Amino acid sequence: MTTETHLLLFRPAGQDDVAFEQALIAALPQGAALALALPESALPALAHVAARDPEVPDALVRLPDGADATALVALSDPTRGTAFAGARHAVLPGGDAIRLFFGLRRLPALSRAAFHDYWLNRHAEIGRRLIPPYTYHQLHADDAETLELAAASGLAASTYDGIVEVHFPDVDAFVHQLSRTDVAEEALEDEKNFIDHSRSRFWAFREVA
Helix, strand or coil: CEEEEEEEECCCCCCCHHHHHHHHHHHCCCCCEEEEECCHHHCCCECCECCCCCCCCCEEEEECCCCCCHHHHHCCCCCCCEEEEEEEEEEECCCCCEEEEEEECECCCCCHHHHHHHHHHHHHHHHHHHCCCCCEEEEEECHHHHHHHHHHHCCEECCCCEEEEEEECCHHHHHHHHHCHHHHHHHHHHHCCCECHHHCEEEEEEECC
């Protein structure tokens, strides 16, 4: 288990997607990882989400230890971006070309500790059965480190309690997995025990660097 720092960035108004991507790639610190949101035209309608929510970021950046985030933040809209830090639990290790991003917020009745415990020690078992051959990672939010990253980067602190990452080789695999009846009936039903879906955000990203 490792603690990581992430930037959830938004494209500045008036800049096109290609220019934003090129600027971010040029400014990426060595060892950083970049993923960009897929356009709505690339995804068919899914039961999980009808359209991309405005809160879903345009870019996800995982920073290496000690990296300076200021150059990346300067290339984005800092009024919308957020900083997230948390512990990674690689339930099913690995990565691939398409990343499912699911920013989670817990049910109000649960403490942060209870949310993380249920997610890792109960819900993860469903993932171990239903997700292979794909990956499954849980990022558990750390408030102190998130606030530290927010102060250093000039971004607001993320209010996500955690982030799900699942990787797929292509969009077809992503859609097929999320359209499975057993995923909808078992995994989504169990999520109701700890996730506030009305305040959580879901989308697909492509790995860039």
